[in-house]
Amino acid sequence: MTYIITEPCVGVKDAACVDVCPVDCIYTTDDDDMFFISPDECIDCAACEPVCPVTAIFAEEAVPAMYEEYIKINYDYFDK
């Protein structure tokens, strides 16, 4: 399991998740319009989920249907 960052992050990039992540597994670049969680590094602590100000982060199995494409987007980001 991992956590998935979804559409509400797009254009927001508040970075609260990055600040609290104990293992620094949340990535982005200046060119990216959102953050991504490395599924291989995530320890499933859920620290990022409640601090997100736009409720963009969900456990993989709890991603709302409307954001399901972000599961693939998230995984693909690290398969580059």
Added chain:
Amino acid sequence: MSASDTRPAARPDVNIVVCTDESGCGRWYHRGRNADTILSQLNDAVGDDTAERVQVTTAGCILGCTYGPRFDVVRRWSDEKALYGSICGEATVTRRGRVNFVPIPDHLEQVVKDHLPESAQPIAELNAQDGPPDIDLLRSLLLDCSAGMADHPIGLGEAVVMVHNAAATVSIPATLDDMQFVDGSGNPDTGGGIAVLTTDGDGRVALQLSRVRRLEFIHRVLGNGMPSYAIWMGDDQLETVYRIYLRRSENAAANPKRHQLFMTLTEKYGSTVTF
């Protein structure tokens, strides 16, 4: 939903992330508090933070199990982080490497105060704090060594206690089975700060628990193929003050069980424990 609909709410100055992992820190008590108590006290400490400058949230394991409550404090205004635990000082943590734990203060209002911009303490000073030794944890650990645990109801038994200072080293055959705790007057006291072991020949060895700040479980296989089990205890200068080596039990059937208990203790407490 478009990006323009999702502007972030007020950005807190400080995030406090409390580990409530039921399989780890969340179920351990330290100085009378577990994760739920700590969470409640932190929320009380934040109080009516109408400006929402401090946000307290829960998490699963955030790494760095200190066998007691654990939380991280993130200063978003300075991009710094402090790790609070029921131990203090440096430790090596899986996936985080070498980290420093700040002891959890008795009054958690101090945590909030120490991290807000206007009253912040330098992180380096917080990391250098020396909390009171956790005698309760050490006592509990020694009791597990002495009496065994639920799944391993046999103590570690026969041992050699090695006490040394700069001038001399003394090795004393003793047993862990009848360990007692006494107070400063030598009176039996389950909450006492002195552990007393009986030596062969009815002598006694008294260990001052407050002097112990670090304990290591050491399991090795010697050159002759025989296993070696030891518990080293060090003081705040990292000098080893007591070493307890297990002796082979005369009851051969007990030795595999003692091995299992030793390994279970290592799993439960970690190979290195600081107090």
